Amino acid sequence: MAKRVQDVKPARSKETEAWFRENIAEQKQRYAAIVKEQDGLAAQREKWVEEFLQVIQTKGFNVTGDTRRVIKPSEIAKKPKGRHQVVF
Amino acid sequence: MARPHIEPYVELDHPFKKFGVSGFKGSSYKVLSLDTDTGACTLKVRFDGGFKRKPGLSYSDMEIFVLNGKIKVGKQTWTEGHYAFVPAGMAVGQIEVPQGAEALLMFNDSEPSWVESDKNHQLALTEAFSSVNSYEDRPWGGGSIVSPSVATGCLIKLLHYDPLTEALSFLYCMTPRFAQDNISYHDSAEESYHIWGTSWMMQFGELPTGGYFWRPPYINHGSFRCKYGTIAFGRTDSILFNYFHFNPWTNPDENKLRAAANLYRKRPQLYDWVASDGHNHPHGPPDFENPDYTSEPQVRMLHGEPVGGTVSRSKVGTGGKARKKK
Numbered sequence: 088m089a090k091r092v093q094d095v096k097p098a099r100s101k102e103t104e105a106w107f108r109e110n111i112a113e114q115k116q117r118y119a120a121i122v123k124e125q126d127g128l129a130a131q132r133e134k135w136v137e138e139f140l141q142v143i144q145t146k147g148f149n150v151t152g153d154t155r156r157v158i159k160p161s162e163i164a165k166k167p168k169g170r171h172q173v174v175f
Numbered sequence: 176m177a178r179p180h181i182e183p184y185v186e187l188d189h190p191f192k193k194f195g196v197s198g199f200k201g202s203s204y205k206v207l208s209l210d211t212d213t214g215a216c217t218l219k220v221r222f223d224g225g226f227k228r229k230p231g232l233s234y235s236d237m238e239i240f241v242l243n244g245k246i247k248v249g250k251q252t253w254t255e256g257h258y259a260f261v262p263a264g265m266a267v268g269q270i271e272v273p274q275g276a277e278a279l280l281m282f283n284d285s286e287p288s289w290v291e292s293d294k295n296h297q298l299a300l301t302e303a304f305s306s307v308n309s310y311e312d313r314p315w316g317g318g319s320i321v322s323p324s325v326a327t328g329c330l331i332k333l334l335h336y337d338p339l340t341e342a343l344s345f346l347y348c349m350t351p352r353f354a355q356d357n358i359s360y361h362d363s364a365e366e367s368y369h370i371w372g373t374s375w376m377m378q379f380g381e382l383p384t385g386g387y388f389w390r391p392p393y394i395n396h397g398s399f400r401c402k403y404g405t406i407a408f409g410r411t412d413s414i415l416f417n418y419f420h421f422n423p424w425t426n427p428d429e430n431k432l433r434a435a436a437n438l439y440r441k442r443p444q445l446y447d448w449v450a451s452d453g454h455n456h457p458h459g460p461p462d463f464e465n466p467d468y469t470s471e472p473q474v475r476m477l478h479g480e481p482v483g484g485t486v487s488r489s490k491v492g493t494g495g496k497a498r499k500k501k
């Protein structure tokens with residue numbers, strides 16, 4: 088098997104390990120803040136979704152490039168119950 | 176768990192931190208995204224005026240995009256818009272930043288590392304090195320390098336292309352009044368940093384200058400709008416295929432099933448073979464042309480395996496194993 092430079096990387100130094108742990112913890116906080124902020128957009132997002140559904144039924148949906156197809160009302164999905172999650 | 180979904184994150188609202196890791200002292204950084212298993216990361220780094228570093232190498236593939244200022248690297252001077260791909264183990268010349276500079280710095284395989292050296296590591300795949308000023312030395316091309324494609328008004332400059340995985344690094348722009356009325360997702364993770372400008376997506380709202388995202392595969396994004404124009408740096412970690420649709424409420428599992436159905440229709444024999452018991456290769460089937468690809472960092476990261484070690488033969492898919500649920 089071909090060996091790669093990545094295979095011979097020395098173990099993390101204490102300094103680097105500390106850097107890694109600290110930044111994992113901070114990223115967790117950033118992620119939580121993003122989820123909270125995005126949850127706060129829920130009401131606004133519902134309006135954006137309504138507008139989108141209108142646009143694709145009038146001006147059309149971009150199939151590829153600038154090619155559009157007008158979507159029929161029967162093709163629109165039914166909104167499921169529960170929270171509209173956008174961050175995963 | 177690899178990198179989490181970071182979207183949107185506006186880094187300009189957050190302070191820099193002193194970079195205390197060897198090779199980076201004298202600079203400050205912000206983490207934009209970090210792989211919590213491997214340490215692979217995208218950072219915004221500010222090199223203070225007077226920053227100097229001797230020639231050296233990293234144990235990870237590295238990409239850099241200069242946002243502002245001048246960075247002397249050996250005999251070259253990298254200015255605003257400069258992009259470089261530096262393969263793991265390749266020595267880069269002495270770095271000097273006389274008056275300060277900011278850059279996106281990306282370590283693709285593991286945490287930031289640097290050791291002093293004026294010679295390439297004997298295992299370095301140096302032919303992968305590339306270095307270009309993206310603003311001056313590359314033309315804008317239509318965004319339709321893939322099909323289905325983005326709408327007119329999204330232009331790209333391809334900066335790096337991995338021929339095996341089809342991972343891309345690129346500069347892109349959206350013209351004023353750009354609009355695309357569909358929802359997209361991909362098999363690849365997608366990353367972007369807004370150098371200048373604001374664009375909008377139906378899920379996340381506005382992403383302004385300094386806005387960033389790291390979006391794992393199969394997550395809905397779009398429709399899209401851009402009122403006054405945007406220029407951004409972007410990457411994918413494998414092939415970019417646009418699965419467009421118009422159901423605002425699907426989740427990544429449903430999107431992945433739809434992608435699998437798409438594969439089934441396009442390559443039914445291959446799909447059947449892969450899916451049937453006894454033929455499944457959870458660590459990738461053998462490739463006679465690239466027999467060692469399962470030891471590549473990207474494939475190992477896919478399976479949550481350590482990048483700083485060697486994959487044992489027993490873990491490499493050689494056939495005859497029943498399908499495992501992952």
Ligand SMILES: [Fe+2]
Nearest residue numbers: 359361365396
């Ligand atoms: Fe996308």
